[in-house]
Amino acid sequence: QLQLVESGGGLVQGGGSLRLSCLASGLTAPTFSTYALAWFRQALGKERVVVAALSRDGSSTWYTDSVKGRFTISRDNAKNTMYLQMNTLKPGDTATYYCAASGRFGLFLSLSSADYWGQGTQVTVSS
Numbered sequence: 001q002l003q004l005v006e007s008g009g010g011l012v013q014g015g016g017s018l019r020l021s022c023l024a025s026g027l028t029a030p031t032f033s034t035y036a037l038a039w040f041r042q043a044l045g046k047e048r049v050v051v052a053a054l055s056r057d058g059s060s061t062w063y064t065d066s067v068k069g070r071f072t073i074s075r076d077n078a079k080n081t082m083y084l085q086m087n088t089l090k091p092g093d094t095a096t097y098y099c100a101a102s103g104r105f106g107l108f109l110s111l112s113s114a115d116y117w118g119q120g121t122q123v124t125v126s127s
Contacts, residue, residue: 001026002035002116004099009121012089016125020084022099022118033057033077035116036102038109039084041095041123048098052084053107062107066092089125096120 008020020039024032036056042048052073053062061073072085082099100114108114 002101004101004116004118006097006099006118006121009097009123011124011126014090014125014127016089017085017087018089018123020086020097020099020121020123022082022084024080024082024101027080032080034103036104036106036108037073037075037082038100038102038107038114039073039082040098040100040111040114041093042098042120043095046095048111050109051097053109054082055107056105060107062109086123089123091125091127094123094125096122 003026038053039051075082099118101116102108
C-alpha cells in the first residue's frame with residue numbers, strides 16, 4: 001500500500017515561489033519508479049483538476065496551460081519523492097494541492113486514473 005504525504009504549502013505573495021514535495025512510503029525505492037505521478041489542485045468550491053503530470057522515468061511531462069513556464073514537476077526516485085516547483089505565483093493558483101500516483105504507463109491526467117492520493121497541502125497566494 002502506497003502512502004503519499006505532501007508538504008511545502010503556505011501563504012506567499014503574488015510573484016513569489018513555493019516548492020511542494022510529495023513523499024511516498026509503504027514501498028521500496030525501486031517500486032516508486034513504477035508509478036506515474038501527478039499534481040492536482042482544488043480551489044474552494046471548484047472541481048479538482050490536474051496541474052502537472054510526470055511519467056515513470058521522468059522523461060515525459062505535461063502541464064495545464066495556466067501554469068506552463070511557471071511550474072516544474074520532477075521526481076527523485078532514489079528519495080521516493082516528487083516535487084512541484086511553483087514560480088511567479090498568482091492569486092489564481094490558490095488551492096489545495098494533491099499529489100497522486102498511478103500504476104499506468106505514460107502520463108495520467110484524470111482523477112479516475114489515480115490509484116493513490118495524498119491528503120493535500122494548502123497554497124494561498126495573496127495579491
